[in-house]
Amino acid sequence: MKYELIATATFGLEAVVKMELQDLGYNVVKVEDGKVTFIGDERAIVHSNMWLRTADRVYIKVAEFNAETFEELFQQVRGIGWEDFLTVDAAFPVVGTSVKSTLHSVTSCQSIIKKAIVSRLSDFYVQNHFDEAGANYRIRFSILKNHVTLLLDTSGAGLHKRGYRAVDVAAPMKETLAAALVRLSFWKEGVMRRDKDNPDHVARILVDPCCGSGTILIEAAMMARNIAPGLNRKFAAMAWDFIPEELWNEERQAAYNAVDYDSEAIIKGFDINGKAIAAAMANAMEAGVEEDISFSRMDMRKFRADESNGIIITNPPYGERIGDKDAIHKIYARLKEILEKDPTWSLFMITTDREVEKIFDRKADRRRKLYNGRLQTTYYQFHGQKISK
Numbered sequence: 001m002k003y004e005l006i007a008t009a010t011f012g013l014e015a016v017v018k019m020e021l022q023d024l025g026y027n028v029v030k031v032e033d034g035k036v037t038f039i040g041d042e043r044a045i046v047h048s049n050m051w052l053r054t055a056d057r058v059y060i061k062v063a064e065f066n067a068e069t070f071e072e073l074f075q076q077v078r079g080i081g082w083e084d085f086l087t088v089d090a091a092f093p094v095v096g097t098s099v100k101s102t103l104h105s106v107t108s109c110q111s112i113i114k115k116a117i118v119s120r121l122s123d124f125y126v127q128n129h130f131d132e133a134g135a136n137y138r139i140r141f142s143i144l145k146n147h148v149t150l151l152l153d154t155s156g157a158g159l160h161k162r163g164y165r166a167v168d169v170a171a172p173m174k175e176t177l178a179a180a181l182v183r184l185s186f187w188k189e190g191v192m193r194r195d196k197d198n199p200d201h202v203a204r205i206l207v208d209p210c211c212g213s214g215t216i217l218i219e220a221a222m223m224a225r226n227i228a229p230g231l232n233r234k235f236a237a238m239a240w241d242f243i244p245e246e247l248w249n250e251e252r253q254a255a256y257n258a259v260d261y262d263s264e265a266i267i268k269g270f271d272i273n274g275k276a277i278a279a280a281m282a283n284a285m286e287a288g289v290e291e292d293i294s295f296s297r298m299d300m301r302k303f304r305a306d307e308s309n310g311i312i313i314t315n316p317p318y319g320e321r322i323g324d325k326d327a328i329h330k331i332y333a334r335l336k337e338i339l340e341k342d343p344t345w346s347l348f349m350i351t352t353d354r355e356v357e358k359i360f361d362r363k364a365d366r367r368r369k370l371y372n373g374r375l376q377t378t379y380y381q382f383h384g385q386k387i388s389k
Contacts, residue, residue: 004029005044007036007055012370016130016180017055021057022074024051037061042243045154046251048238050230053179053219056158059140059151060085068102068146069190070112076148077116083124085152087241089134092117096141103143113141113150135239137320161235164287167279169213177372179219179229183370185348187311191224191265203264205310209300211269214280214293221289224265228255245360270298300335305342309387312338313348315372332359339382346384350377 010016017036018028026044031188036055040048048058055217063080086092094110095115105108117139122128138153144324160176182188183331187206208216222229231252237243271277273372284290316331336359349356357363366381 002039002041003037003045003160004061004223005040005048006059006061007038007048007052008034008057008059009055010034010038010174010177010371012098012368013177013180016183017052019183020052020054021048021299024048043247044095045237045243045252046247048234049155049159050228050251050255051222052149052159053229054176056154056160056176057155057157059153059155060111061161062139062150062152063195064147064149066146067132070108073109073148074105074112074116077150078114078120080120080150081313082117082120082292084239085173085242086117086137087119087134088121088125088127089131089132090137092137092139094139094141096143097141099348100145101143102146102239103148108143109143113139124204135241138236143232147282154235154240155190156234159230161233162229162287164218165213165215166282166286169273169279171212173215173372174294175215175219175229177370178315179223179368180217181216181313181350181379182223183316184381185311185313186346187220187313188223191263192214203266205266205268205307207270207303207305207310207312208314209270209298209303209312209335210316211271211280211295212273212276212315214269214283214295216315217267217269217280217293218284218289220313221265221284222287222373224263224267225289226258226260226263227288228258230253236294267293269293269295270300270303271295272297273301278343300331303338305338305345308342308343309344310382311346311348311384313343315350321353328353329359332356336360336362337386343385344387347382348379349382350379352377356380 007017011034013035014031017363018031021028021038026034026040028038042046044304066077067076098104098106098109119145140151140153142149160174162175178220191203206220207301238248269280277295280295284293317328339347364380365383370377370379
């Protein structure tokens with residue numbers, strides 16, 4: 001069966017999620033703030049959950065309609081074929097938001113939607129009480145100017161929950177955002193496959209001199225190895241009746257078979273905090289990429305770019321993260337020095353700081369507004385000079 005599916009995204013990453021979906025072979029029909037709509041069947045639900053690196057969740061769009069009164073809301077919801085999704089023992093919590101609507105009470109909307117679904121299921125299953133002891137079908141409603149959208153959450157825990165974060169540090173970056181930073185960089189061009197006919201062909205080095213718990217580098221290594229981000233986690237829809245278990249087994253086996261053991265990636269991470277380096281090493285081991293990344297404790301101001309044509313992707317201290325302004329500006333000064341010493345290096349840096357270009361005495365080649373949690377940031381992209389082949 002074909003469904004209208006929605007991959008939600010952090011504001012600013014919608015275009016990245018769209019590219020991912022298209023790379024996976026899906027027909028994207030709409031891109032809006034915070035969400036990308038695409039068409040797919042049951043296998044698409046499984047495959048997109050398993051492979052999307054930058055999306056937050058995957059939803060099934062159940063219905064959308066206009067409602068100005070609570071009675072209209074009840075009748076419209078009751079008219080939906082919920083029995084096509086929910087089993088007799090299904091747990092179906094209702095959550096959502098209401099903005100600029102006459103249906104302004106979120107708690108009232110939750111209650112009415114729940115009652116309407118129970119009423120529909122009571123008629124279908126011929127019973128009045130549901131113990132909701134079975135699989136979880138989380139229902140999300142969104143009401144904007146009296147336009148109601150109802151969704152089923154297929155993911156459960158957010159897709160950033162890869163399962164490899166064994167040890168954490170202060171103010172960690174979400175895995176989905178880290179993956180987006182890598183996708184928006186040039187590094188994808190730097191990963192090489194082993195080539196017996198060209199032994200001098202080497203991979204392009206990737207460095208994060210403020211690596212923290214290693215999220216950016218781990219996501220990059222997983223991309224290099226073609227490790228599905230959802231390979232080692234569970235999803236809410238795995239327990240659903242209308243998605244066959246064999247689909248999950250087939251897609252997981254296919255993901256295992258797709259891991260690339262021939263890629264060669266040169267990835268290095270540094271941090272002044274020894275605990276952060278220990279956390280990064282533990283996380284890389286959990287992700288299965290510990291052999292692909294070299295982590296070292298070091299003040300990034302001592303970093304030397306010995307190779308040409310390297311790439312730095314980094315998330316230096318800012319906002320609520322530890323670090324005073326003078327120390328942060330010293331980090332910027334060191335990064336500027338690296339780019340000036342070897343113009344073939346590229347820098348991709350996310351920060352809330354608005355003075356970066358002033359400090360670098362250079363306009364960024366590209367800037368992208370992104371959100372890291374609730375913080376509005378800018379992803380500055382300083383492109384290095386191309387080396388002729």
